[in-house]
Amino acid sequence: MSKVCSLKEAVSAYVHDGNLLYCAGFTHLIPFAAGHEIIRQGRRDLTLARATPDLIYDQLVAAGCAKKVIFSYIGNPGVGSLRIIRSELEAGRLEWEEYSHFGMISRLQAGAAGLPFIPMNQTAATDLEHNNPNIRRVTDPYTGREVVTVPPLNPDVAIIHVQRADANGNAQIWGILGEQKEVAFASKKVIITTEEIVDEGVIRSDPNRTLIPELIVDAVCCVPHCAHPSYTQGYYDRDNVFYLNWDKITETQAATQAWLDEWVYGVKDADEYWQKLGAETHERLKVSPAFASPVNYGKY
Amino acid sequence: MSKVCSLKEAVSAYVHDGNLLYCAGFTHLIPFAAGHEIIRQGRRDLTLARATPDLIYDQLVAAGCAKKVIFSYIGNPGVGSLRIIRSELEAGRLEWEEYSHFGMISRLQAGAAGLPFIPMNQTAATDLEHNNPNIRRVTDPYTGREVVTVPPLNPDVAIIHVQRADANGNAQIWGILGEQKEVAFASKKVIITTEEIVDEGVIRSDPNRTLIPELIVDAVCCVPHCAHPSYTQGYYDRDNVFYLNWDKITETQAATQAWLDEWVYGVKDADEYWQKLGAETHERLKVSPAFASPVNYGKY
Amino acid sequence: MEAMPYTASELMCINAARLLQDGDVVFVGVGLPNLACNLARRTHAPNLQMIYEAGVIGARPARIPLSIGDPTLVSGASSVCSMYDIFSFYLQRGNVDVGFLGGAQIDRFGNINATVIGDYAKPKVRLPGSGGSQEIAAWANRCYIITPHQKRRFPEKVDFCTSAGFLGSRAERDASGVRGKGPLVVVTNLGLLEPDENGELMLTALHAGCRVDQVRENTGWPIKIAGQLRQTEPLTERELRILREDLDPQGIYLKSGG
Amino acid sequence: MEAMPYTASELMCINAARLLQDGDVVFVGVGLPNLACNLARRTHAPNLQMIYEAGVIGARPARIPLSIGDPTLVSGASSVCSMYDIFSFYLQRGNVDVGFLGGAQIDRFGNINATVIGDYAKPKVRLPGSGGSQEIAAWANRCYIITPHQKRRFPEKVDFCTSAGFLGSRAERDASGVRGKGPLVVVTNLGLLEPDENGELMLTALHAGCRVDQVRENTGWPIKIAGQLRQTEPLTERELRILREDLDPQGIYLKSGG
Secondary structure, eight states: OOOBOOHHHHHHHHOOTTOEEEEOOSSBSOOHHHHHHHHHTTOOSEEEEOSSOHHHHHHHHHTTOEEEEEESOOEETTTEEOHHHHHHHHTTOSEEEEOOHHHHHHHHHHHHHTOSOEEEOOOSOOHHHHHOTTOEEEEOTTTOOEEEEEOOOOOSEEEEEEEEEOTTOOEEOOSOOTTHHHHHHHOSEEEEEEEEEOOHHHHHTOGGGEEEOGGGOOEEEEOTTTTTTSBBTTTBOOOHHHHHHHHHHTTSHHHHHHHHIIIIITSSSHHHHHHHHHHHHHHHTOOBOOBOOOOBOOBO | OOOBOOHHHHHHHHOOTTOEEEEOOSSBSOOHHHHHHHHHTTOOSEEEEOSSOHHHHHHHHHTTOEEEEEESOOEETTTEEOHHHHHHHHTTOSEEEEOOHHHHHHHHHHHHHTOSOEEEOOOSOOHHHHHOTTOEEEEOTTTOOEEEEEOOOOOSEEEEEEEEEOTTOOEEOOSOOTTHHHHHHHOSEEEEEEEEEOOHHHHHTOGGGEEEOGGGOOEEEEOTTTTTTSBBTTTBOOOHHHHHHHHHHTTSHHHHHHHHIIIIITSSSHHHHHHHHOHHHHHHTOOBOOBOOOOBOOBO | OTTSSSOHHHHHHHHHHTTOOTTOEEEEOTTHHHHHHHHHHHTTOTTOEEEETTTEESOOOSSOOSSTTOHHHHTTOSEEOOHHHIIIIIIITTOOOEEEEOOSEEOTTSOEEOSEEEOSSSEEEEOOOOTTHHHHHHHSSEEEEEOOOOGGGSOSSOSSOSBOSSTTSHHHHHHHTOSSOOEEEEEOSSEEEEEOTTSOEEEEEEOTTOOHHHHHHTSSSOOEEEEEEEEOOOOOHHHHHIIIIIIOTTOTTTSSOO | OTTSSSOHHHHHHHHHHTTOOTTOEEEEOTTHHHHHHHHHHHTTOTTOEEEETTTEESOOOSSOOSSTTOHHHHTTOSEEOOHHHIIIIIIITTOOOEEEEOOSEEOTTSOEEOSEEEOSSSEEEEOOOOTTHHHHHHHSSEEEEEOOOOGGGSOSSOSSOSBOSSTTSHHHHHHHTOSSOOEEEEEOSSEEEEEOTTSOEEEEEEOTTOOHHHHHHTSSSOOEEEEEEEEOOOOOHHHHHIIIIIIOTTOTTTSSOO
16 A cells, blocks of 8 residues: 655654654665754744754754753764754753663654563663663663663654665665664654665565554655755765765754744755755765675565 | 584584483474484484474484483474374373473574563463463552563573684574574584684674674584574575475384484485485475565664 | 365365465464465455464465475565564564464464373373464454364363463453464364354354264363354365365375365 | 863873773773774784674774764674663673763762763753763773863762762772773873772873973862872874774764863
């Protein structure tokens, strides 16, 4: 059953004010175009969960879409801090809930597995535990020692960008996997954005590559270059220049607003955004091919 | 650093009397040739752990190598019961420890993750729990409800058959994955048997396909057709005829012993065994190719 | 049943297939459940999603698999994952609509024994054990049981509870907090059993040509008969043809009397 | 340090590289740790295994990654897995030999603050937070810290303990039962600090041209000086050449004074 629709339709149907949203991806495959569409549609009071909020949540916060962030590392990866989120936190204007990376992805693992909690070994660093009532302990019934626990995270809606998917939502990813699979299974609704919609024969020729199965997917949106300035392995490079620029843009509120006006509110969709980036940027982000060695599944 | 050696050398170096052994694979990639080599080398008092003991453990028990089995389903898959293991259990000559599939693989997951236990939701069927003191409970610190727990399983040695590996032990599997990854990470020593040893460039062209990394591997043995009568996806088919025959062979101790004499003690190694099967069987198990769609990682 | 133009296995298989709804996600076992699912896919449930405990999702087997891990399940499937994932992300998470179960014994409240006849520590007959069925029985939204109707298979109480039906009553299962609704139908070669409001299996339908006294004789407790006892729909030629010609032409599973 | 023919970053990077042993499995961060690992691979530790929290194992980056999830880490790597797997199967399981750490504050007992300056609930300066470092500090067999030697970075006690060093004493860390040995060396632009028998950081070596009083001035507690204070080996031309010409020709990380 085809679930293909436009990103505009998917955001309109599945992302609501007050939702707990998880835009997946650890540096790789971050669905920026979906973030921009959410900004354009003017969502409010979102709780934004991500291990690394990255620029996508800095932008959503800058546009006034969020009331809370759940995270484990708020930095501009490789550059420094996320100025918008940081200043909102320091000003007390944004709620937050914080974990280590392992705590954050253990929450997703519990959410995906239908478990009421996941145990982790102790780390001896207890200050975060003392400041977050969601981090608790149970006694291991075998050794009598305590382990640390986190509860499941079950987002209202996940947005996950992939290299290729079929119309039903069977989605394949290669390169850095981050927490995509866990987020998809943990969430109540799943929007897939994909570089390409392919025939199901392509997917079924390599079932081990399918990270997300159609049966948990609600919408499939064909959004080439969705991840810019993040990247899609094999499709285009990471735009490090933009990551460095964002640090400057966000030095003032005026520049930030001007950027949103020009690059988010000022464009209709991801296609227009990509065209606006221009040929030079397209050229800079091009990647020459390197194919995986063939794999034979056999006709059985 | 190359870890290539013969299967004979690997079994001699890493499989010792009294060891807890896990020959991995759920129907797929069962390392029968390794089981035969263990029989030839006359190991004793092994504890044999597997979700599904399959014919490989029926043969090891028949040859007197085992003192205990740990399992979650003792059947001849698709045929009926494992006569040898079943009769030894009924006669009280073999110790056992039993779980559900999920309990068994949760033990491996805990062992692989370095956790003291893994929680599972309740199933309301408590008879196994009452008969196995390893199955316990803890109270979920969020809801106050009880969950069921199992402790880690950390085999002394795992044997894992794969489609291809490099000399260092980076191993790739496609088709049914079963519990191979979890067993590898849970075990103290890991022997990889592989259909082919390939250049590391083949492996590194598709890193997402690598299930087992060299850093946990101790030996790499090139053993084509290692899995017969089980199968290797894309390389040869499952020998259903043998699975049906085993049911007949094991009707009497004499026939079982005669089979071991001819097919295990009577051959030197996996090559001789495969040649002895003959051209007709080779032809019957042949598979025509069906390749996975190409995947581009990009040159970065 | 000699006079019938079909075997007991065909009868059970077709009645099981009819229990499936289009779009159902089914946790499939080999044998009759596999045939029933493939039959449903080719008749009223083209969007059935077949998943296997080996970690295969959306399988489209081109041949009848003898084993639950047959390579034909993988070729052409939509996804393959680890066993840990299939049991946790699919089954425990609540992504499985239907599970098929069987066992050596099914008791008055739909509890299943696939573990042992006699004492667990000193088994008289050692059976294969749970495999995936302990969790399937608990967490699939709906469970169906396919089994021949014989007195030894339907004791008042199982020797060992491998998989939970309604335990001692529906209230007891509800109190346990497991997510699935439990065994909703037992398909036998005589008819259909369904739980009453207390979770006790009751005869609700007979196959054509089968009688209540046959059911009574072959059940190990005084079985209740539904006030409005139905008769199951006759098998159609189309169903039988698909089963015999397309799905099991060698009669591996269908020739047996069940 | 103006007179030196190398930058503070180069000095720290080369001294960090020398702490790695051939065959070590290193949990790598971007920046100086990444350069140090690549330098070690090209000199004395050709079999170093670099793994990244994004889930990349055996990376052989062809260019300097700006981000910890750069695509160059994947192309040519030996394996890629999920973040849950990298933290559980690799780090928590004990498969990681070395972790590199950094932070805004490192205290007398090697505890690290990367979370907040001031009160947690009302942050004066909100820092990025733990990321992977809480677990790396606990579970990697050995940890090394690279940081410029400045008084504000070396307080007597951290405002917030993001990652455990020796807590209040080596005995306290031991009692906590965490598997790793804790921070074994802090590499600064002045020298090396190592824990004494009680887990307190002590100056054990000075770089050429650096003085004890500089260390005292730039440390927030009365720092102990080892009885046998060593001098670190001079940087070699080969090390500097590999760093400058092969690894960071644009000087993205090396040009800074640290």
